[in-house]
Amino acid sequence: FVFGCNSDTMDECLGRGIFGLPHNMKAAAASIRPGSSIFLFNVTDRLLFGIFEALTPATMNIEPRAFSKNPNSTSSPFPVQIRVRVSLECPPLEDTDxxxxxxxxxxxxxxxxxxxxxxxxxxxxxxxxxxxxxxxxIEYQQGIQRGEDVVAPPIALPPRKIERSDKKQ
Known part of the structure; x- marks a missing residue:
């Protein structure tokens, strides 16, 4: 799922660990599950950031004051919200890629x-x-195939299981 932000809301998205959508996108966000890969598109700078992981399903107003300029607000202008964490911090992709x-x-x-x-x-x-x-x-997978002891990579997407080449059949 790709969430949106602008230069004014990006720091709040990252600081709170919450991404939000307008109410009319509630049905589209229903497919988000904990563990889903999430991306953040900054519409001002035209950059796509990621990789984030959803920690919660889409929920209404996890933080009711998020993204609001009114401190007394009871509902966010982006009430369809998820909690996220960074899975892999990467340089952003330009919209023109x-x-x-x-x-x-x-x-x-x-x-x-x-x-x-x-x-x-x-x-x-x-x-x-x-x-x-x-x-x-690639280097991790090659190490497994050579039968070397390797340390699992600390990234978001786990590698597919690879059979050791020395395994007897």
Whole structure:
């Protein structure tokens, strides 16, 4: 799922660990489950940030005063909210990135909204490649295949189980 923010709300999103959507996106956000890959698109700077992990399903007004300029507010202007944590901190992707555009174009609509599992994996892989995480995974997998003792990588997406090449059949 891709959430949106602007330059005014980005620090609040990251500081609170809460991302929000307007009420009319409640149905679209119903697919979010704890563990879902989440991304944050800054509409002002046209940058996509990630990789985040949903800690909660979409819930109404986890923080009723979030994103509101009124300290007495009882409902956020973005009441459909989830708690998140950073899974893998990567340099952001520019809105003009051709690979990102190919992935997002296949879903139609704007930048903000639901992604299929395959689209979320593709965006996560694209972000991970920005910070060298994919190369780390390749080296990790090669170490397993060579039968070496390896330390599991500290990244968001666990590697697929790889059979050791020395395993007897």
């Amino acid at each position: 051709p690979v990102l555009n190919d992935i997002l174009r296949s879903r139609g609509g704007g930048r903000i909204g639901a992604l299929t599992h395959a689209q979320a994996e593709a965006v996560a892989s694209l972000l991970a490649s920005q910070c060298g995480a994919l190369q780390y995974m």
